[in-house]
Amino acid sequence: MKHKHNINSEISISYIVTNKKLTTIAALGVTIGIAIFVFMNSMMKGFDRTSTESIFKTVPHIRLYKDDETSVPLSDKHKESETIIVNPKIVPDNNVLVNPNALIKLLQSQEDVKVVTPQTNANVFYNNGKSQISGNATGINIEEANKMFNIKSYVVEGNADDLKNIQNGILLGVGIANKMNVRTGDDISITSSKGVLKTMKVVGLFRTNNSNTDKSKSYINISLAQQLLQKNASYITDINVNVNDFNNANIYAQRFSKLTGYKAEDWQAANETLMAAAKMRKVIITVISFSILLVAGFGIYNILNMTITQKINDIAILKAMGFRGGDVVRIFVQQALIIGFLGIALGLTLATILVNVLSHVYVGGDIGYFPIRFEPSQYLKGLIFGFLVTFFAGYIPARKAANVDPVSIFRK
Amino acid sequence: MQTVLETKNVGKYFYDPEKFRVLNNINIKAYKGEFLTLVGKSGSGKSTLLYLLSTMDTDYDGEIWMDKKLVTGLNQNDLADIRNENIGFVFQFHYLLPEFTCLNNVMIPALKLGRYSKQEIEERAYKKLEILGLKDQALKPASKLSGGQQQRVAIARALINDPKIIMGDEPTGNLDSKNTQIVFDIFKQLTTEFGQTIIAVTHDNDFAKASDRTIVMQDGEILSER
Numbered sequence: 001m002k003h004k005h006n007i008n009s010e011i012s013i014s015y016i017v018t019n020k021k022l023t024t025i026a027a028l029g030v031t032i033g034i035a036i037f038v039f040m041n042s043m044m045k046g047f048d049r050t051s052t053e054s055i056f057k058t059v060p061h062i063r064l065y066k067d068d069e070t071s072v073p074l075s076d077k078h079k080e081s082e083t084i085i086v087n088p089k090i091v092p093d094n095n096v097l098v099n100p101n102a103l104i105k106l107l108q109s110q111e112d113v114k115v116v117t118p119q120t121n122a123n124v125f126y127n128n129g130k131s132q133i134s135g136n137a138t139g140i141n142i143e144e145a146n147k148m149f150n151i152k153s154y155v156v157e158g159n160a161d162d163l164k165n166i167q168n169g170i171l172l173g174v175g176i177a178n179k180m181n182v183r184t185g186d187d188i189s190i191t192s193s194k195g196v197l198k199t200m201k202v203v204g205l206f207r208t209n210n211s212n213t214d215k216s217k218s219y220i221n222i223s224l225a226q227q228l229l230q231k232n233a234s235y236i237t238d239i240n241v242n243v244n245d246f247n248n249a250n251i252y253a254q255r256f257s258k259l260t261g262y263k264a265e266d267w268q269a270a271n272e273t274l275m276a277a278a279k280m281r282k283v284i285i286t287v288i289s290f291s292i293l294l295v296a297g298f299g300i301y302n303i304l305n306m307t308i309t310q311k312i313n314d315i316a317i318l319k320a321m322g323f324r325g326g327d328v329v330r331i332f333v334q335q336a337l338i339i340g341f342l343g344i345a346l347g348l349t350l351a352t353i354l355v356n357v358l359s360h361v362y363v364g365g366d367i368g369y370f371p372i373r374f375e376p377s378q379y380l381k382g383l384i385f386g387f388l389v390t391f392f393a394g395y396i397p398a399r400k401a402a403n404v405d406p407v408s409i410f411r412k
Numbered sequence: 413m414q415t416v417l418e419t420k421n422v423g424k425y426f427y428d429p430e431k432f433r434v435l436n437n438i439n440i441k442a443y444k445g446e447f448l449t450l451v452g453k454s455g456s457g458k459s460t461l462l463y464l465l466s467t468m469d470t471d472y473d474g475e476i477w478m479d480k481k482l483v484t485g486l487n488q489n490d491l492a493d494i495r496n497e498n499i500g501f502v503f504q505f506h507y508l509l510p511e512f513t514c515l516n517n518v519m520i521p522a523l524k525l526g527r528y529s530k531q532e533i534e535e536r537a538y539k540k541l542e543i544l545g546l547k548d549q550a551l552k553p554a555s556k557l558s559g560g561q562q563q564r565v566a567i568a569r570a571l572i573n574d575p576k577i578i579m580g581d582e583p584t585g586n587l588d589s590k591n592t593q594i595v596f597d598i599f600k601q602l603t604t605e606f607g608q609t610i611i612a613v614t615h616d617n618d619f620a621k622a623s624d625r626t627i628v629m630q631d632g633e634i635l636s637e638r
């Protein structure tokens with residue numbers, strides 16, 4: 001036929017207009033469902049972001065190191081007899097990477113690798129007069145390490161770049177500085193596990209907001225760490241790698257491990273407890289937010305069922321007059337979608353308000369302001385799932401309406 | 413005479429509460445421009461037969477031909493399209509959409525069909541309402557009219573697509589004698605002036621007598637024609 005008229009929509013809209021009150025209630029149900037859905041998921045996103053941000057202040061995406069080895073019998077000639085090792089021990093002094101420079105070059109040449117930097121860790125005591133605390137000095141190349149950990153972003157005093165010029169410079173955690181009562185420009189002596197004593201110049205202080213780290217960690221030049229351990233310049237304990245997509249760090253870790261023969265540990269494996277907590281949080285929030293959305297869907301389902309019962313005569317005569325089953329489905333699905341659209345639009349607005357308000361709430365401690373912000377991806381998710389729920393909440397009763405036998409109505 | 417509707421050995425069972433043959437061996441024809449009435453005692457199967465002819469009930473045996481085309485066995489969508497274009501319905505109850513104005517109610521089947529533009533449809537709907545003496549009621553909600561007026565709006569709606577056949581199940585069942593006469597005259601006019609075919613179930617003997625032909629049913633079979 002020549003002309004296409006939108007009579008199905010006219011009918012849907014008339015049903016919405018005649019049932020204003022219930023329509024409003026159903027739409028408000030969706031509003032609340034969507035608002036909470038988007039809000040909770042944005043909150044989770046915020047938690048995850050602050051959590052990874054704080055992890056990546058000190059942990060690389062992937063850490064390559066030599067795993068401890070346990071002693072094995074030197075000869076296995078007597079295969080038939082059972083080998084017994086009495087008191088196996090970790091092979092001492094074996095935790096070093098052979099030819100680290102070649103390894104670094106190799107890793108740098110890999111796809112998706114952003115930063116590769118060597119690191120040598122030394123366990124030390126920080127001394128000042130009589131007080132002494134244990135901790136660890138991380139030997140780094142400040143320029144590369146800054147690219148990786150963004151150290152400058154959490155330096156609160158002094159200048160991290162001074163490590164470059166001052167060979168015996170040290171960047172101290174604020175916790176250590178407080179205990180030792182030192183400030184930028186002061187001297188501090190450190191003793192290594194090998195008994196080497198060095199006098200260091202404090203070039204700055206940093207605060208990661210992880211109080212354990214701030215009370216034990218310091219950054220020094222990598223050559224100094226090697227001296228503290230009485231090793232030469234090729235003594236590298238870790239090679240740190242950052243990749244483009246940290247969410248896939250485990251895949252790259254496996255690849256690098258195969259490539260180099262050394263152990264490559266991704267950040268998630270290194271922070272199992274935190275990851276497990278995040279996973280649990282995700283499960284709980286997902287379940288709750290979807291349940292709320294589903295309940296909102298029931299509101300729509302309800303009003304549609306009611307409309308269909310009310311308008312059963314209309315359905316019968318429309319079918320008699322030549323409306324197809326598909327037309328009837330469209331009439332009611334459209335009604336659901338209009339209600340859903342109103343609810344979703346309002347819900348996203350409400351979510352924006354909630355996010356805005358909460359992001360201005362100061363929590364304090366490690367967190368500062370509540371870690372929530374406008375997350376476009378969550379809005380999109382809310383939009384999509386909102387419409388999906390709405391669609392099915394409308395489609396199920398609509399199918400029923402489409403299958404109404406008009407004759408059975410006319411006979412009444 | 414041109415046949416617009418024909419049944420060949422049509423029969424039907426109902427299964428609830430028990431299997432019984434509600435229609436048997438129905439062979440009838442309806443011709444173009446004919447005013448045909450179906451009469452018979454209550455429960456004789458008139459409505460059941462009409463719903464088979466309407467294509468809404470597809471659970472029967474035998475064949476139904478419409479305009480030399482077999483409609484038996486067509487799918488639901490095709491049958492819906494056939495009804496939209498070729499059949500107008502008038503029931504005892506008006507079945508108007510209460511929220512729509514009279515005019516909009518009349519326009520619905522034409523909007524569905526899409527043969528004309530919206531403006532043309534509106535003009536045509538006004539004309540149909542005028543024929544039924546309701547032009548001044550056009551913009552009132554259907555629920556605000558009297559019973560007789562509502563029934564006439566329903567007739568205007570049945571006419572909007574100029575269907576070949578207009579089917580009525582006791583179309584004057586709820587009307588007083590004055591309104592019944594109006595409806596009868598319109599039906600008569602449709603058959604003579606526009607060559608449309610009326611098939612109406614009725615228990616009003618005067619109404620039946622005044623029609624062109626009456627089929628009398630009894631116990632699910634055709635008893636006689638007159």
Ligand SMILES: Nc1ncnc2c1ncn2[C@@H]1O[C@H](COP(=O)(O)OP(=O)(O)O)[C@@H](O)[C@H]1O
Nearest residue numbers: 426428429434453454455456457458459460461
């Ligand atoms: N849906 C149904 N299920 C079972 N029996 C029915 C049904 N509808 C009608 N009947 C029976 O079929 C017979 C014919 O009914 P109907 O066609 O309505 O008769 P009429 O219109 O001539 O009064 C009656 O005996 C009636 O009780």
Ligand SMILES: [Mg+2]
Nearest residue numbers: 458459460613
């Ligand atoms: Mg009947």
